[in-house]
Amino acid sequence: MRVSKLVCAxxxxxxxLGASETAAAKTRTDCFWVSQWDGWSAPSPSVxxxxxxxxxxxxxxxxxxxxxxQSPGVHLVSKVVGTSSICSSLDLDLxxxxxxxxxxxxxxxxxxxxxxxxxxxxPAKFRP
Numbered sequence: 001m002r003v004s005k006l007v008c009a010x011x012x013x014x015x016x017l018g019a020s021e022t023a024a025a026k027t028r029t030d031c032f033w034v035s036q037w038d039g040w041s042a043p044s045p046s047v048x049x050x051x052x053x054x055x056x057x058x059x060x061x062x063x064x065x066x067x068x069x070q071s072p073g074v075h076l077v078s079k080v081v082g083t084s085s086i087c088s089s090l091d092l093d094l095x096x097x098x099x100x101x102x103x104x105x106x107x108x109x110x111x112x113x114x115x116x117x118x119x120x121x122x123p124a125k126f127r128p
Contacts, residue, residue: 030113031087032056039128040076042069048076051128057114060092063107068096077103086111
């Protein structure tokens with residue numbers, strides 16, 4: 001009887017562990033170096049797409065909309081604090097600038113590496 005209780009407890013724990021690993025895999029973002037960042041686009045005032053290593057696209061959701069993000073002639077500024085690796089939204093220190101001294105800070109809420117299917121669903125004009 002005691003052995004069957006241990007087996008049941010082990011199976012329950014294994015099921016919970018498997019569920020947490022699956023959830024972690026769905027929310028995991030692969031790290032990349034700032035130097036691997038090839039381009040960006042902004043399909044909306046609160047979303048950025050970053051091209052990394054010419055083949056990967058990351059979606060950055062911002063905490064609020066930017067009034068400058070979709071203006072012509074602006075560029076994205078990334079400040080490196082500490083290491084230059086990006087593994088989470090906390091590693092991003094971004095601003096959008098117009099080249100004439102006006103800039104606006106951007107606060108990243110989340111960053112997610114898109115799957116090939118998700119990349120395919122992004123309209124071509126918004127792919128970086």
